Amino acid sequence: MLLLVSCGEDQSLTYDLEAIQLARAPVTPGGTATGGLLAKVSTSAGIQPLLVDSAYPLNSLAPAGCAGGGAPGWTYTGNMDLRDGESAAAPVRASFDHVGLFDLCPGPAGDAATQPAGVMGGPLLSNFAVGFELPRGTDKPATMTLWPSFPGSDERLAQDGFVSLRFNLRGGGAAARGSGEPSLTLPNSRIVLAACAAPRAFSTSEPQEACAHGEVTLRASGQDLMLAVGTGEGPLILSQSAWQRIAVTMGLANDAGTAGDLYTPFSTAPTPARFLTVPRLAVFQDGTTDTSWGGPCAELARARRVEWALANQAAGACFQPCDASGGRAVSTHAYLELGGALDVAVISETSDVIRSINVDSPPKPQVDGIIGAGTLAGTRLRLDYAATPQGRVIAACEDGSTRDQCSTAPSCPGLSANGRTLCFGQPVPAWPPACK
Amino acid sequence: MFNRSRLLAILAILFVSSGVQAGPLDDAHVADTGFSGPTTGDLTAVYWNPAGLGLMQGPQLMLGGAWQSTSVSVARASINPPTGTNPGARNFPTASGSGTLQPFRWPLGPSGFFGIGAGIGHRFGIALAMYSPFSTKLTMTPTADGQEPARYHLVSMELNHIALATGLAIHASESIQIGVTPGLLFPTAHMIFDEDTALGDATTGSENASAAARYDLATKGIVTPSYFMAFGAHYRHGRLSLGFSYTSAPLGTSGLVNLPLDNTQVRLPAYATGGGAGPDLCPDPSTGNCLAGRMSYRLPSIYNLGATWQVNKNWSATAIVRWLRYGALDKITILVAGPSSGTTLGSSVPDHVVLYRGFQDSLDLRGRVVYETKQFRVGGTLRLETSAVPASHVNAAAIDGTKIEPSLAADMRIWRQIRLSAGYAFTWMLPVDTGTSVFDPTAAAACTNAGGDLSTPACQARMNGQARPSAAGTYHLWRQTFSVLTTIAF
Numbered sequence: 011m012l013l014l015v016s017c018g019e020d021q022s023l024t025y026d027l028e029a030i031q032l033a034r035a036p037v038t039p040g041g042t043a044t045g046g047l048l049a050k051v052s053t054s055a056g057i058q059p060l061l062v063d064s065a066y067p068l069n070s071l072a073p074a075g076c077a078g079g080g081a082p083g084w085t086y087t088g089n090m091d092l093r094d095g096e097s098a099a100a101p102v103r104a105s106f107d108h109v110g111l112f113d114l115c116p117g118p119a120g121d122a123a124t125q126p127a128g129v130m131g132g133p134l135l136s137n138f139a140v141g142f143e144l145p146r147g148t149d150k151p152a153t154m155t156l157w158p159s160f161p162g163s164d165e166r167l168a169q170d171g172f173v174s175l176r177f178n179l180r181g182g183g184a185a186a187r188g189s190g191e192p193s194l195t196l197p198n199s200r201i202v203l204a205a206c207a208a209p210r211a212f213s214t215s216e217p218q219e220a221c222a223h224g225e226v227t228l229r230a231s232g233q234d235l236m237l238a239v240g241t242g243e244g245p246l247i248l249s250q251s252a253w254q255r256i257a258v259t260m261g262l263a264n265d266a267g268t269a270g271d272l273y274t275p276f277s278t279a280p281t282p283a284r285f286l287t288v289p290r291l292a293v294f295q296d297g298t299t300d301t302s303w304g305g306p307c308a309e310l311a312r313a314r315r316v317e318w319a320l321a322n323q324a325a326g327a328c329f330q331p332c333d334a335s336g337g338r339a340v341s342t343h344a345y346l347e348l349g350g351a352l353d354v355a356v357i358s359e360t361s362d363v364i365r366s367i368n369v370d371s372p373p374k375p376q377v378d379g380i381i382g383a384g385t386l387a388g389t390r391l392r393l394d395y396a397a398t399p400q401g402r403v404i405a406a407c408e409d410g411s412t413r414d415q416c417s418t419a420p421s422c423p424g425l426s427a428n429g430r431t432l433c434f435g436q437p438v439p440a441w442p443p444a445c446k
Numbered sequence: 447m448f449n450r451s452r453l454l455a456i457l458a459i460l461f462v463s464s465g466v467q468a469g470p471l472d473d474a475h476v477a478d479t480g481f482s483g484p485t486t487g488d489l490t491a492v493y494w495n496p497a498g499l500g501l502m503q504g505p506q507l508m509l510g511g512a513w514q515s516t517s518v519s520v521a522r523a524s525i526n527p528p529t530g531t532n533p534g535a536r537n538f539p540t541a542s543g544s545g546t547l548q549p550f551r552w553p554l555g556p557s558g559f560f561g562i563g564a565g566i567g568h569r570f571g572i573a574l575a576m577y578s579p580f581s582t583k584l585t586m587t588p589t590a591d592g593q594e595p596a597r598y599h600l601v602s603m604e605l606n607h608i609a610l611a612t613g614l615a616i617h618a619s620e621s622i623q624i625g626v627t628p629g630l631l632f633p634t635a636h637m638i639f640d641e642d643t644a645l646g647d648a649t650t651g652s653e654n655a656s657a658a659a660r661y662d663l664a665t666k667g668i669v670t671p672s673y674f675m676a677f678g679a680h681y682r683h684g685r686l687s688l689g690f691s692y693t694s695a696p697l698g699t700s701g702l703v704n705l706p707l708d709n710t711q712v713r714l715p716a717y718a719t720g721g722g723a724g725p726d727l728c729p730d731p732s733t734g735n736c737l738a739g740r741m742s743y744r745l746p747s748i749y750n751l752g753a754t755w756q757v758n759k760n761w762s763a764t765a766i767v768r769w770l771r772y773g774a775l776d777k778i779t780i781l782v783a784g785p786s787s788g789t790t791l792g793s794s795v796p797d798h799v800v801l802y803r804g805f806q807d808s809l810d811l812r813g814r815v816v817y818e819t820k821q822f823r824v825g826g827t828l829r830l831e832t833s834a835v836p837a838s839h840v841n842a843a844a845i846d847g848t849k850i851e852p853s854l855a856a857d858m859r860i861w862r863q864i865r866l867s868a869g870y871a872f873t874w875m876l877p878v879d880t881g882t883s884v885f886d887p888t889a890a891a892a893c894t895n896a897g898g899d900l901s902t903p904a905c906q907a908r909m910n911g912q913a914r915p916s917a918a919g920t921y922h923l924w925r926q927t928f929s930v931l932t933t934i935a936f
Contacts, residue, residue: 026909027781027798028898094897101899157798161706162738162783170736171786390786406786418786 023137025104029153031094032062032142035120037244037353037384038285039271043148044387045244046119046275050100051127052091057100058127060092061119061275062154063242064135064393065367065380067181067196069111071128076115084113090130104156106134116275120244129242129275132181132199136395142241146388146408146415159396160404164344167404168420169432172392173344176400177201177296183371200367201239201393201403202377206232206292206307207248207256212314214321221315221332229315229332230307232292233259235378238367239393239403243274243382245353246291249364252378253356256288272355277362287351293381293405294345303343313342313419317434320422323442334444344421346405349414352385388416470803470834470844471580471605471745472770474810476559478510478931479869480825480855481816483766484689484752485680488933489561492575492613495678495691495750496625499571500615505564506573510867510931511549512557516584518543518845522595522919523880530645530652530887532918538595543842545583545604556581556606559931563613571615571625579631579693580607580745586842594640596842597658598915599801599885601638603843607703607745608632611676621683627676631696633703635741636664639843642915643715643795646891653887653915656717659724659795663739663780666708672696678750685756695747701774707739710782712795727790736785743778743803747771760817768810772834775805777911800911803844804884808834822858829853829871838884841917847878853927865933875923882918889913 030049037045051060055075071090089107093100111128118125141155164174181200209232221229233255240247248256254264271280292310297303304312312332316339319327329339357363367377388411392404407416422433423441432438476482482490487501489508520541526534549558556578563573585602588594594601611629618624644650644657678691695701714724728736749769756762778801784791791797809832816825828851835846855869890913892904899905907913 024900024909026898026900026905027779027800101897101905102901103898105900157781158742158779159704159740159781160783161740161781163706163708166708166738167783170738170784409787 020108022105022107024107025138025156027155027157028103029143029155030092030103032152032154033059034148034152034383035124035244037120037382038355039121039273041120041244041353042384044144044146045382045384046242047142047152047154047383048119048124048126049130049154050093050096052093053127056098057093057096059119059124060090061116061126061129061242062135063129063240063275064132064140065200065238065240066116066129066131066242066275067133067199067366067369069109069129069131069134070114070116071111072113072115075127076125086111086113090128090134109134115278117278118273119242119275120273122273122280124273126275133197135393136179136197136199139392139394139396142391142393144383144387144389144391146411160392160394164402164421168344171418171435172404172406173346173418173420175203175293175295175344175346175403175405177203177403178400179395180370180374181367183369196369201401202236202296203239203381203403204294204297204306205235205237205381206230206294206310207235208232208260208288209290209292209307209310211289214318216318218318218322218327219311219315219330221330223331226304226312226332227308230305230311231259232307232310234305234307236375237293238377238380240380241383241386243380244384245272245285245355245382246288246379246385247272247274247355247357247363247382248379249359250356251359253354260288267354267356272357272363274363276366281357281361281363283355283357286354286356288354289351290347290349291352291381291385292345292347294343297343302340309343310345312340313345313422316342316422317419319442320433320436320438323440328443328445330445337444338441339423339444342419342422345419346389347417347419348385348388349416470772470805470846471582473556473579473581474768474829474831475512475871475927475929476577476579478559478855478867479512479853479871479927479929480814480827481823481857481867483754483764483812483814484678484691484750485687485754485764489563489573489575490559491615491625492561492563492573492611492627493577493579493609495680495689495752496613496627496676497615497623497678497680497691498689499563499573499613499625500565500617500623500680502563502565502571503568505936506562507934507936508559508561508931510559510929512547512927512929514547514557514925514927516545516923516925518584518842519922520586520596520842520919523916525653525916527651527653528648530915532883532916536653539589539591539593541586541589541595541842543584543586543596543600545585547581547583549578556583556608569617571613571623573613574611575613576608576610578606578608581605584842597640598642598653599639599917600842601640601660603637604635605637606634609674621681623680625678625680627693629674629676630671631674631703632668632671633705634665634669635705635707637741638662639801641796641799642887645887645913645915646894650717657715659715660713661780661782661799662711662713663707663741664709665705669706672699672703687754687756689750689752691750693748693750695745695771695774701744701747702742703745705741707741707780710737710739712737712782712791714790714795727784727795737782737791739780739782741778741780744774744776746775760819762816762818764812764814764816766810766812766814770808770810770834772805773807775803777801777803800909801843802839802884802911802914804836804839804910805834805844806836808832820859822856824856825854827853827855833878836884837878837880838882840878840880840921841883841885845875845878845921845923847875847921847923849873849875863935865935867931867933869927869929871927873925873927878921880918880921883916885912885914885917887913887915
């Protein structure tokens with residue numbers, strides 16, 4: 011028997027386009043509560059936390075809660091009612107009926123004390139355009155809004171300060187079970203984006219960076235990564251091998267950081283980890299299908315050089331030869347740059363987390379880790395699964411963000427609308443020449 | 447020799463002509479008002495029944511259009527100002543509205559028909575056609591004292607769907623043809639309505655004009671089309687012809703049409719600025735429209751059944767039944783995105799609006815008699831259509847009831863292979879008294895008080911778009927249609 015766990019054929023999704031309040035788990039044990047997103051769900055044991063995790067490959071709910079553990083591995087078609095509040099009379103804010111579910115208790119989220127009764131995973135989230143408001147602080151609540159789609163072309167959204175990062179869903183595959191038991195097919199539901207970890211700092215008032223023809227990759231700083239977007243995780247989770255590459259860039263030891271336990275839904279037992287911080291992370295589209303794609307760190311360096319030339323054109327600045335084609339600057343790729351001290355958890359290559367996020371059929375490029383909700387704190391995020399021809403992550407920074415904390419840079423110069431061109435948030439009245 | 451002045455006269459007629467609308471969206475007279483149907487063997491079969499293309503002989507070209515004028519009146523029931531419920535101390539003057547559909551504009555308007563095709567060797571029929579199966583246009587006029595009684599349901603709307611379809615028919619046997627029409631549906635939309643941002647606020651009062659935010663939503667240019675399929679069969683035995691066809695709703699989207707609204711503006715409520723007209727959310731048009739919207743709604747699938755009895759050489763009688771599956775049209779969902787900074791959109795004014803429809807299936811019944819000679823033919827049709835909108839669901843944006851429509855059409859050969867047909871139809875809707883309106887202005891506040899609990903009737907009403915000002919009242923609609931169609935058979 012082949013069982014599709016994403017949904018039943020007669021699933022019914024009831025929601026009202028209004029925001030649903032979410033709690034947040036700690037980013038790390040004892041850390042700030044800006045980590046994994048937690049809704050509340052009805053179980054026979056009362057209202058319990060439900061992890062909302064875009065990186066989790068299935069939907070799970072232990073109908074009787076997780077106090078006594080579930081019956082791991084059993085699937086059923088059931089209902090999931092999201093509620094605001096913990097009393098029996100708490101308002102129902104969304105109902106997902108006849109949904110394919112695992113009777114499975116996930117691992118704790120953030121710390122050992124935060125035990126969800128289930129996970130609203132990628133297969134369920136991918137029915138919507140999911141909007142998340144993720145405040146940087148804990149004084150305002152996080153919210154989730156379910157829409158059927160999110161309006162606006164990438165160009166229009168760019169004018170409004172959003173970046174659109176396109177992706178193709180990953181994570182599909184057959185999950186083998188015990189001998190004689192039915193096999194399970196998991197749908198593609200995981201968002202994987204390219205990222206540049208720990209690039210150097212940048213300012214338009216710094217000296218111009220020279221870049222001759224063919225030096226695009228040479229001028230890149232930071233380390234290229236492929237990262238899943240995981241709203242149920244807290245820190246930036248990296249595999250040991252990915253961290254080793256970054257450590258070289260940052261001049262740190264391979265075993266830098268503080269040893270501790272990482273709690274994620276992927277494993278009921280804590281995952282040994284080393285905790286440290288990186289200064290910044292630039293997140294790009296999944297560029298694997300883009301022929302003009304040079305890799306996230308090379309694209310970041312190029313975008314910064316183009317931004318520098320535009321910001322300094324009054325002083326006679328020109329585009330670097332490696333960024334010019336036919337006398338004009340080539341288009342840059344949109345990116346979201348997150349800064350400050352970003353919490354990182356480095357875990358083993360063989361951990362359940364890293365193995366799980368690399369399940370793909372057919373195999374696809376290695377995923378190095380997860381961008382957790384704590385890393386994304388301070389953003390307004392839309393996971394627009396319904397967009398065509400590819401899904402898109404639409405992101406903007408929380409009002410009042412500084413450039414060091416969060417910045418968005420839509421594609422330049424591909425933003426011509428109504429006869430004007432916007433690049434890096436500023437109109438471009440004229441284009442500087444390419445440097446000789 | 448063909449008379450040049452006659453040709454100019456024909457063209458002049460074509461350029462002032464338009465179609466008949468039935469139901470809330472349906473054009474009941476695609477191509478013409480008097481002769482087409484599921485048993486017809488000409489290019490209009492691309493719409494009516496693709497199997498009819500198998501009856502064509504030789505090449506054929508058809509060009510025509512219709513001029514359709516719709517008039518409505520809305521006599522709203524009084525409301526209680528603090529709650530907005532019926533009845534109460536506040537009365538409304540009768541509002542009137544009108545809309546004229548005609549095809550000659552860009553993007554191409556509704557009520558036109560262009561087809562070209564050929565019957566090939568009594569084996570195949572093939573055709574390409576452009577027409578508008580679904581369209582509606584209505585603008586409500588402010589009353590003499592400046593009131594807009596229907597503003598919370600409709601200020602103005604124009605929804606058009608231009609179909610570009612290819613039809614193919616084959617002879618399965620001497621008496622049976624089967625056909626198929628795959629097609630693309632190009633939608634355009636422009637909709638204006640007000641949102642009461644103080645609904646349920648007893649202090650401001652329901653339907654307080656100073657709390658009305660105006661949504662002006664429109665598509666820009668040609669948007670990505672939906673696609674549909676039609677299938678049909680035609681049987682002829684002796685004097686009897688039977689035709690049956692099915693036209694799908696948009697495929698691949700569960701019948702949904704998803705429209706990007708790239709010309710979107712929201713005018714903020716006047717009270718936000720202390721009086722007068724409210725400012726636009728995007729005040730500087732020179733920098734481009736900062737809002738983007740998206741609208742989704744469903745279209746019906748349609749079953750057609752027709753029978754024609756050739757009484758003698760000159761006389762024939764036709765009966766047609768159309769079953770329009772409006773039952774799936776539950777609501778129109780509108781989403782708006784604006785600048786990433788600032789909180790006006792989504793807090794002071796909503797970034798999403800659901801307009802309840804709750805339509806039901808309708809039946810379109812026609813009886814037709816045609817007298818025909820070699821040079822001309824004349825026909826009379828009586829059409830009766832049941833309502834696609836339950837009375838309690840009727841509002842200014844969805845006015846429908848039982849309709850009666852007599853029509854006359856004439857067709858004559860004007861020069862060798864050229865025929866010209868013209869028709870006139872008058873549609874009268876039996877007045878609709880909504881009784882208790884399905885729209886409940888108290889539901890918004892009740893739902894808020896319930897914490898947004900979707901298990902409560904108030905929040906289900908809000909979710910479905912029924913938490914809006916009442917539309918209770920009496921509605922009238924009448925419509926005139928004049929159509930002209932030229933057929934050139936080579």
